[in-house]
Amino acid sequence: MDGPGPFVPERNSGFLLFSPDAVGSGHQRFALLHLASLGIRAKGVAVVRPTPEQIAALYGKNRRGRPPEAEDLLVDRLFAAGPSLAYWLVFDGRPETPSLTDTLRVLKGPSDPAGCLPGHLRHILGAENRLMNGVHSSDSPEEASAELDALGVTEFGAVPAATDGAAPNRPSSALSVACLVRRRVLDAVHVTAVPEVDALQVRAQELAARRTKSAVTLRALDELWERQHALVERARPRDWRAVTDSLAEVAEVCSKRFDPDALGAAVAPFGVRPTDWEDLVLRCQAATGVPAAWRARA
The missing domain is CATH 3.30.70.141 (Nucleoside diphosphate kinase-like domain)
Known part of the structure; x- marks a missing residue:
């Protein structure tokens, strides 16, 4: 066309x-x-x-x-x-x-x-x-x-018809980065075999992916992560103390310090590394400070 x-x-x-x-x-x-x-x-x-x-x-x-x-x-x-x-x-x-x-x-x-x-x-x-x-x-x-x-735009093409297909899901939020990296740590230690842990992870990803994040959303995310840490401790995967420490550090880095180097260090023991895009998201956030929408939590 x-x-x-x-x-x-x-x-x-x-x-x-x-x-x-x-x-x-x-x-x-x-x-x-x-x-x-x-x-x-x-x-x-x-x-x-x-x-x-x-x-x-x-x-x-x-x-x-x-x-x-x-x-x-x-x-x-x-x-x-x-x-x-x-x-x-x-x-x-x-x-x-x-x-x-x-x-x-x-x-x-x-x-x-x-x-x-x-x-x-x-x-x-x-x-x-x-x-x-x-x-x-x-x-x-x-x-x-x-x-x-x-x-270099000389010609425009036709706008494709709207579809109900899956939308891209590249994270543009530091909180979404936290959820995705935590998911990879959990996968690496096979904790996702515990249904409650997996259910909390899915819910956390839904909250973090919201375009706007109210103080209520942020508090709910913090509570979900704390519940997840407790379930991981109860499941006792290999190196469970290191796992829960890593998960907590990921949450801290991606909600307060936005330090991609600290994030990489926290997850490296599990063979996990942030992607180049996740690194960029954190560096952009670090350069500009805590998002205004999050400040109500402080």
Whole structure:
């Protein structure tokens, strides 16, 4: 099926670039559904794998005239870690309404998700820090054309029909990293043969994967992990004390210190290691501090 072709910089046209954290988690579909409810529809889509030079051009206003800083390098690493999706969006609204690029700039919310409100795209995406904030938009139709040129996007393809298939599940939250790494430790020592342990693990992963995490959710996750530690101790797998110490250290690192080196050291005795993506998630969180949504627990 032929796609819609090249972007047309009109008042009712705009584009959003969903970065690999939004695409890998599958959360961009929630943002698109919200936009559709406002009468903003996706006309085309392009898969983008930008180079560091293209990212520097995209964020030129922030980087111009200086060498890349530590956070810039993390952003470069983020975009190199997986595909991004550029969506051509159109709004069939009244002529007196603001341009779509103006509307999208407001809808996406502040760069730091700490300042986002329900209804902002970054809140809907579950973004937790300003480095992995999920989405970029332009300031004008003309800037949209220039940024798409910088990204090498010359043609948009047709937007695939929505499906009920399984969504991607790449973690964009440090708490999800904790759950996935703990799962691998449990698998390594065969504790999952205890049904209660496995059931608690599944429930913890569901809580950690929520796009927004209330204080109630965070307390429930802490309690689930404590119950799981007690069950592991009762099951007495090999080196059970080391297992429970490791599980506790993973929870601590991924909810307070965001230290990928400490995480690796905690799980190495069981032949487990964090993935490059999990390492990146923790480093981005370490650079920006505890997510605002979590602070109510403190």
